[in-house]
Amino acid sequence: MSAGDYEEILKYYELHETIGTGGFAKVKLARHLLTAEKVAIKIMDKAALGDDLPRVKIEIDAMKNLSHQHICRLYQVIETSKKIFMVLEYCPGGELFDYIISKDRLSEEEARVFFRQIVSAIAYVHGKGYAHRDLKPENLLIDKEHNLKLIDFGLCAKPKGGLDYHLNTCCGSPAYAAPELIQGKAYIGSEADIWSMGVLLYALLCGFLPFDDANVMVTYKKIMLGHIDEDCVTELSVFHKQSRESILELISEWKYDHMSATYFLLQSKKARGKHVCLRVPC
Numbered sequence: 001m002s003a004g005d006y007e008e009i010l011k012y013y014e015l016h017e018t019i020g021t022g023g024f025a026k027v028k029l030a031r032h033l034l035t036a037e038k039v040a041i042k043i044m045d046k047a048a049l050g051d052d053l054p055r056v057k058i059e060i061d062a063m064k065n066l067s068h069q070h071i072c073r074l075y076q077v078i079e080t081s082k083k084i085f086m087v088l089e090y091c092p093g094g095e096l097f098d099y100i101i102s103k104d105r106l107s108e109e110e111a112r113v114f115f116r117q118i119v120s121a122i123a124y125v126h127g128k129g130y131a132h133r134d135l136k137p138e139n140l141l142i143d144k145e146h147n148l149k150l151i152d153f154g155l156c157a158k159p160k161g162g163l164d165y166h167l168n169t170c171c172g173s174p175a176y177a178a179p180e181l182i183q184g185k186a187y188i189g190s191e192a193d194i195w196s197m198g199v200l201l202y203a204l205l206c207g208f209l210p211f212d213d214a215n216v217m218v219t220y221k222k223i224m225l226g227h228i229d230e231d232c233v234t235e236l237s238v239f240h241k242q243s244r245e246s247i248l249e250l251i252s253e254w255k256y257d258h259m260s261a262t263y264f265l266l267q268s269k270k271a272r273g274k275h276v277c278l279r280v281p282c
């Protein structure tokens with residue numbers, strides 16, 4: 001830590017312990033000298049940022065335009081020859097991710113309150129023409145009133161053509177990525193955020209992810225298969241004397257042929273508590 005780089009920030013803040021390190025940044029607790037209010041200061045080394053420097057500029061520009069009760073507030077930016085300091089709202093509850101883990105999963109009541117806050121923040125972000133594109137519990141912090149604050153706008157997009165404009169950059173975390181995004185198709189950023197919010201709601205209520213695997217390609221396959229019903233696939237596989245994989249391929253084409261119809265009607269039988277079986281003595 002060369003003192004020169006910290007000369008400016010130390011004029012206004014008293015720096016305390018480091019409470020987070022990750023990627024190309026560290027976060028220190030600090031106190032604003034004039035108001036004695038606590039803040040969090042995200043400190044980035046420009047040389048270490050390398051190609052990620054544009055992401056920081058994107059995040060700063062976005063956060064300067066966003067003011068919402070469930071978005072972490074940016075108070076000040078200080079840039080020196082070697083460092084960038086972002087002075088941010090203090091969120092002592094830490095990451096929502098760690099909170100979910102600590103409670104195994106959240107009650108419906110608590111999940112509902114948190115999810116409403118996430119929806120409110122994202123509706124505001126979309127209303128301002130942005131898509132966040134990296135929604136996940138790690139990017140939602142808990143403040144001192146136990147409310148959520150959205151952070152990390154480094155991957156956000158503000159298409160010049162408006163939010164209906166298709167994006168192409170595949171980004172964000174695999175487990176929260178929408179099918180069209182992982183297929184490399186042009187996608188609508190706000191629609192991808194909505195998908196991620198669905199995955200987030202599942203994680204809040206279940207304490208684990210709907211589509212997840214150590215192998216990212218397997219995660220992608222699970223996302224693409226969505227909520228294919230395993231029991232129905234098994235019954236079709238046995239009935240047609242074909243492998244599960246071949247039945248899965250046929251169903252996933254969604255041709256609305258007889259295979260599609262049989263699959264949907266088996267699902268319907270299962271939903272009504274009937275045996276998942278085809279026209280053989282059940």
Ligand SMILES: O=C(Nc1ccc2c(c1)CCNCC2)c1ccc(Br)cc1
Binds near residue numbers: 072091092141
């Ligand atoms: O305030 C933040 N984190 C934080 C503050 C206080 C405490 C924590 C996180 C949890 C760790 N124990 C000490 C209490 C914070 C705020 C914005 C960003 Br970006 C990243 C972190």
